[in-house]
Amino acid sequence: MTARPGIDVPDHRGRTGLDRAGRDLDRNPRVRVRDVELTSQGWHVLRRTTFDYRRRDGRWVTQQRETYDRGDGAVVLPYDAGRRRVLLVRQFRYPAYVNGHPDGMLVEAAAGLLDGDAPLAAIRREAAEELGVVLGPLTHVLDAYMSPGSVTERLHFYAAPYTPADRTGEGGGLAEDGEDIEVLELPFAEALAMVRDGRIADAKTIMLLHWAALEGPFAPAASRTGRTGAAARPPARSGGDVGS
Structure with missing residues (x-):
């Protein structure tokens, strides 16, 4: 039998057993995984999973789903509450470009x-x-x-204060990873206006900006009390971070 990269032998990233993901899932009694097929293992992994699913009326049906596994990620909105500014980035996103974005240059919160x-x-x-x-x-x-x-990815959302003195480098991403990132320091009011007129069309960024306006450092309650963090957050735990 021919050895299969990513299954029997390591692929170009040293991974094996990529066809095992999901086979032992048993948290939902209405779902029984029957088979997992590895259809592509480039930098990330594409799988086709066959499973039995019990509908609400009690009938069992067999379904297939393709899942794109790129791992989980994190995103952050740095804010300067005193100067009412936020730090964002602009970079080229081919998937957005090929799907109708004018130039593919998306304004986003930093993430990875x-x-x-x-x-x-x-x-x-x-x-x-x-x-x-x-x-x-x-x-x-x-x-x-x-x-x-x-897409299997779960994204962890954060916000954090910064000051001009905290900007210790140029940013721009890693050239060896092909990144060419422009750093944008924007007035918060302008960032919200960019959401309204479509100049910001990235979902994670829109979510963080709306959070900042409704519950976070730029919420009316935060302005009245002079607080620069989330309006209803507890004090930071040891290590200086709230949440995990």
């Missing part, structure tokens, strides 16, 4: 894959690489599945 790190460590790494900023205490905002119909 965990790559084996804890979410807090990963987002501090990404902030240094992409933004050139050392973040203050991190507030955990929420976790969300961004495209649960096909």
